[in-house]
Amino acid sequence: MEVVKRQKFKPKEHYNSPGYKLLPFKYLHIDSTNELIVGASGDYVIAPIGSVEAIVKRRPISNEKLMRDLHAKHIIIDEYESGGLDVIANRIRTKKDHLLQLSSLHIFVLTLRCNHTCHYCQVSRVTQDKQSFDLKKTDLDHAIELMLKSPSKFITMEFQGGEPLLAFDLLKYAVETTLSLNTDKRINFVICTNGTIYNEEIIKFCLKYDILISTSLDGPEFLHDSNRKLRKGSSYHDVIAGIQYFRNALGKDRISALMTASSLSLKYPQEIINAYLENGFHNIFLRPISPYGFALKSPKKNYYETQQFLEFYEKAFEYILQINLKGTFFREDFASVILKKILTPFQSNYVDLQSPAGAINSVLVYNYDGYVYASDESRMLAEQNDYSFRLGHVSDGYKKLLTSDEALSVFKNSLNEALNGCSDCAVSDFCGADPVFHHAIQGDAYGHRPTSGFCEKNMSIIKYLIRKLEESTSVRNIFYEWISAK
Amino acid sequence: MRIIDFDKQAYKKQSVLKAIYSLSNIYSLKLEITDDRYCVFLESASIKENIISELKIAITTRVNDFELRYHIAAETKEVKLLLLAKALSSGGIYDDLADEIWK
Amino acid sequence: MINLSSRGKVENLEGQLVGKLRPSKGIKYGFELVNSLYDPTNEDRVVALVSQERLNSQLPNIFNLSNYKILAEGDVVYINDQGVLDILYRRQSKHNTLFITDQCNSYCLMCSQPPKNKDDFDFHYFRNKCLIPLMDEETEVIGITGGEPFLLGDRMIEILEDLKSQLPQTTIHLLTNGKVFAWNDWAEKMEQFKENLILAVPLYSDNFVDHDYIVQSNGAFRQTMLGLHNLAKYQIHIELRVVLQRPTIKRIEELSLFITKNLPFVESVAFMGLEFTGLAIANKDKLWIEPSEYASALKKSVFLLDRFGIRVNIFNMPLCVLEPELRDFATKSISDWKRSYLDKCEHCSAKSDCGGVFGTSRQLTNEISPL
Ligand code: SF4
Ligand code: SF4
Numbered sequence: 001m002e003v004v005k006r007q008k009f010k011p012k013e014h015y016n017s018p019g020y021k022l023l024p025f026k027y028l029h030i031d032s033t034n035e036l037i038v039g040a041s042g043d044y045v046i047a048p049i050g051s052v053e054a055i056v057k058r059r060p061i062s063n064e065k066l067m068r069d070l071h072a073k074h075i076i077i078d079e080y081e082s083g084g085l086d087v088i089a090n091r092i093r094t095k096k097d098h099l100l101q102l103s104s105l106h107i108f109v110l111t112l113r114c115n116h117t118c119h120y121c122q123v124s125r126v127t128q129d130k131q132s133f134d135l136k137k138t139d140l141d142h143a144i145e146l147m148l149k150s151p152s153k154f155i156t157m158e159f160q161g162g163e164p165l166l167a168f169d170l171l172k173y174a175v176e177t178t179l180s181l182n183t184d185k186r187i188n189f190v191i192c193t194n195g196t197i198y199n200e201e202i203i204k205f206c207l208k209y210d211i212l213i214s215t216s217l218d219g220p221e222f223l224h225d226s227n228r229k230l231r232k233g234s235s236y237h238d239v240i241a242g243i244q245y246f247r248n249a250l251g252k253d254r255i256s257a258l259m260t261a262s263s264l265s266l267k268y269p270q271e272i273i274n275a276y277l278e279n280g281f282h283n284i285f286l287r288p289i290s291p292y293g294f295a296l297k298s299p300k301k302n303y304y305e306t307q308q309f310l311e312f313y314e315k316a317f318e319y320i321l322q323i324n325l326k327g328t329f330f331r332e333d334f335a336s337v338i339l340k341k342i343l344t345p346f347q348s349n350y351v352d353l354q355s356p357a358g359a360i361n362s363v364l365v366y367n368y369d370g371y372v373y374a375s376d377e378s379r380m381l382a383e384q385n386d387y388s389f390r391l392g393h394v395s396d397g398y399k400k401l402l403t404s405d406e407a408l409s410v411f412k413n414s415l416n417e418a419l420n421g422c423s424d425c426a427v428s429d430f431c432g433a434d435p436v437f438h439h440a441i442q443g444d445a446y447g448h449r450p451t452s453g454f455c456e457k458n459m460s461i462i463k464y465l466i467r468k469l470e471e472s473t474s475v476r477n478i479f480y481e482w483i484s485a486k
Numbered sequence: 487m488r489i490i491d492f493d494k495q496a497y498k499k500q501s502v503l504k505a506i507y508s509l510s511n512i513y514s515l516k517l518e519i520t521d522d523r524y525c526v527f528l529e530s531a532s533i534k535e536n537i538i539s540e541l542k543i544a545i546t547t548r549v550n551d552f553e554l555r556y557h558i559a560a561e562t563k564e565v566k567l568l569l570l571a572k573a574l575s576s577g578g579i580y581d582d583l584a585d586e587i588w589k
Numbered sequence: 590m591i592n593l594s595s596r597g598k599v600e601n602l603e604g605q606l607v608g609k610l611r612p613s614k615g616i617k618y619g620f621e622l623v624n625s626l627y628d629p630t631n632e633d634r635v636v637a638l639v640s641q642e643r644l645n646s647q648l649p650n651i652f653n654l655s656n657y658k659i660l661a662e663g664d665v666v667y668i669n670d671q672g673v674l675d676i677l678y679r680r681q682s683k684h685n686t687l688f689i690t691d692q693c694n695s696y697c698l699m700c701s702q703p704p705k706n707k708d709d710f711d712f713h714y715f716r717n718k719c720l721i722p723l724m725d726e727e728t729e730v731i732g733i734t735g736g737e738p739f740l741l742g743d744r745m746i747e748i749l750e751d752l753k754s755q756l757p758q759t760t761i762h763l764l765t766n767g768k769v770f771a772w773n774d775w776a777e778k779m780e781q782f783k784e785n786l787i788l789a790v791p792l793y794s795d796n797f798v799d800h801d802y803i804v805q806s807n808g809a810f811r812q813t814m815l816g817l818h819n820l821a822k823y824q825i826h827i828e829l830r831v832v833l834q835r836p837t838i839k840r841i842e843e844l845s846l847f848i849t850k851n852l853p854f855v856e857s858v859a860f861m862g863l864e865f866t867g868l869a870i871a872n873k874d875k876l877w878i879e880p881s882e883y884a885s886a887l888k889k890s891v892f893l894l895d896r897f898g899i900r901v902n903i904f905n906m907p908l909c910v911l912e913p914e915l916r917d918f919a920t921k922s923i924s925d926w927k928r929s930y931l932d933k934c935e936h937c938s939a940k941s942d943c944g945g946v947f948g949t950s951r952q953l954t955n956e957i958s959p960l
Contacts, residue, residue: 012799012836015797022562023569024569026558040569041850056558057557068795068796069843071798072795085565085568085572087814087815088569089570089572090573091850091851092569344849345849346853480896480897484898
């Protein structure tokens with residue numbers, strides 16, 4: 001380092017270097033007049049169409065703000081580039097941080113038995129036959145052992161079904177065994193329940209181990225009950241009563257709800273959100289119906305084009321923004337996942353929108369049948385006799401499971417940086433890869449983006465969110481609140 | 487191995503060549519361009535029909551776009567590798583922070 | 590304003606001395622200057638007398654000092670045979686600093702302490718080496734400033750080591766332009782001090798052109814950015830400092846966004862009003878801007894960082910020129926000895942919470958009006 005001598009002040013031009021090098025970037029048309037330019041760090045610039053051509057061909061750019069933006073967002077770099085690349089490399093590494101947290105979500109399907117018959121349910125069975133639809137204890141032991149071998153320091157152990165609380169003894173055994181064997185991990189427990197089964201014993205247990213409850217609420221009574229059939233009575237009444245019960249006993253923030261949009265739901269965006277508000281929720285995950293299994297077995301009820309869902313989504317979203325602008329915090333969770341990727345340097349830990357795909361990399365599913373699956377959807381496919389993503393038996397051990405042909409086919413198709421269509425897609429950083437979806441829908445885990453519902457939905461929502469972000473400061477502020485709220 | 491023909495009249499030779507190069511880059515295809523015909527030799531037998539059709543559409547509708555992408559890909563090829571190499575080797579400075587703030 | 594440096598008369602002294610002031614039974618208007626460093630076997634070794642008027646003594650005696658009134662027990666002063674007395678440390682103050690050098694490897698347009706070329710390393714090093722063991726162990730915070738302190742090289746590490754061993758409870762708040770940490774080994778050297786160390790690093794813009802122009806040094810932006818990333822590797826606490834001045838105000842929101850994306854690990858960001866002295870005076874036309882001109886941009890920037898989860902402070906801004914929502918972010922940052930208020934401040938209901946203005950500033954905003 002050199003001491004500076006007293007000098008004459010030099011003008012700004014002296015420090016500018018008009019020449020520049022390109023950094024890897026991608027672009028697309030975000031609307032009819034503008035290009036979205038996204039750099040390797042995931043930072044973006046919006047500029048008039050034609051800007052990319054001017055940048056690439058080194059046509060003079062008189063817009064000083066644009067030039068500064070291009071530098072600040074790591075689209076271009078000055079010719080010396082000293083040090084600048086290290087900062088960008090750190091950004092790239094940070095975005096892929098979830099890779100270091102390999103398999104952090106472990107889903108245990110304790111039983112397929114359920115007391116509901118939802119018309120879109122992919123898996124559950126109404127049966128008393130515990131023998132063939134509950135996870136065997138010996139298999140559960142193996143699964144716990146596998147989970148605790150995961151390199152991740154933070155683990156979520158999620159219980160699913162069927163209705164896992166129908167197998168409460170098994171669930172209890174699973175939690176207690178896990179805690180007695182755990183040495184070095186922070187473990188969160190989640191029970192996914194339809195909210196209709198609860199008693200003091202369950203509450204005590206949840207309190208003791210700080211367990212989160214995740215339940216389902218599709219909207220107002222008529223909608224919820226039309227989607228979720230009980231053999232007798234109203235599921236809505238039961239679930240609302242359940243939510244109240246759990247809230248009182250466990251605390252308001254210990255229970256969350258998930259919605260699934262059936263064809264009928266698409267007509268009632270505002271009603272659904274109102275139902276969530278009325279029932280004291282501050283967030284909603286606007287989720288299209290999963291295209292697997294039973295869901296498409298009743299196509300009339302459940303088949304709709306992605307386009308229809310997107311229209312529903314935008315209507316619901318605008319309504320949600322109005323609510324926020326009026327001063328009530330209410331978050332849309334899918335948008336928050338994407339916004340976190342856009343507005344922070346970090347990766348979201350939502351497993352369905354990652355590259356490499358969440359399947360295996362972030363999730364493992366231990367199914368009631370004793371087999372390990374690449375994702376929740378993978379085990380649903382298995383219910384349709386499609387075993388493409390069954391990695392092996394819980395007794396097989398990590399190495400065998402993760403090097404199985406089934407696992408390799410997931411890995412091969414799970415990096416959107418290297419998938420046809422995604423690799424030159426400007427928003428790929430905010431999106432993900434989903435080989436299981438593409439296998440299920442297109443018959444090919446590699447997938448064809450121009451006709452993919454996954455791509456259509458994500459591309460459209462990402463572009464929409466970026467437009468919203470740029471639209472007004474008040475919306476931008478709401479988005480920041482969403483992503484920073486715990 | 488697959489061979490695809492493109493309409494050589496469709497565009498001036500230069501742009502088509504670049505478009506094909508660009509696509510091959512994007513899709514990591516091995517290719518060869520012969521003198522008299524514009525061909526892409528797709529080495530892998532498992533290459534999908536849909537990629538081929540996309541190639542054709544791309545070449546006839548988005549030549550300019552692909553030309554730009556080709557430029558970007560060509561100019562940034564080395565720096566991209568360098569960035570990845572650096573990203574892989576450097577200590578993850580945000581890792582702990584990400585755990586704390588966002589997990 | 591308090592004058593930390595003064596010149597009086599001196600007797601019986603050759604060279605220079607540093608010592609701690611201690612009241613003396615025998616002297617009514619004066620102190621003994623004690624320093625056991627000069628004689629480790631004698632803790633109470635009196636090396637000189639500091640007094641209001643001349644004393645009849647064999648010991649070195651300095652007197653007729655303009656700042657005599659602010660001297661207090663426990664303060665550490667430097668005296669020399671020219672009659673100079675510099676207060677190096679005031680026990681009652683929260684704003685004590687070790688001054689390392691006047692030299693710098695930048696030449697910021699608005700520098701309040703214009704860099705000088707004179708080699709002053711040994712002079713200040715001597716004073717600091719003497720000062721550290723004399724400071725009170727209870728000292729909460731000690732600042733380190735320059736120039737650029739790390740120009741001192743390995744001796745800067747030595748000073749940090751001294752502080753760590755002698756004042757293990759004290760937080761070290763070190764002002765640096767961060768360029769040195771572009772060399773990773775320097776960042777690594779900070780790791781041993783990280784528990785008690787905060788590095789305050791100025792970042793003026795989100796791009797090299799504007800930043801390099803402000804600091805008048807090519808490549809400065811890249812070096813500082815790389816330096817910050819290297820420091821983050823060792824989890825060093827960092828306070829980023831953003832100065833509110835005309836050339837960079839345009840992109841202040843972009844800078845905030847840039848910080849959330851590229852420097853999310855910083856502990857806090859401080860937006861700082863300009864101290865209008867030193868080089869800033871010569872560059873007035875380029876730099877000066879009234880707070881009302883950037884009020885809305887500042888508000889957006891503060892809220893952006895705050896929402897993102899980075900702590901924000903506003904330094905050197907009187908409360909009355911800030912938008913009401915921003916007043917909670919304001920800190921009484923101006924050192925007590927530099928702090929002033931205007932006559933009209935007497936009628937201000939917020940005076941006790943307000944950090945006032947720089948007594949050193951040659952130009953103050955016209956927008957001050959009592960709340
Ligand atoms: S799926 Fe579609 S939106 Fe997502 S990265 Fe691939 S091409 Fe882009
Ligand atoms: S009038 Fe004076 S005391 Fe009051 S806020 Fe302004 S500067 Fe501070």
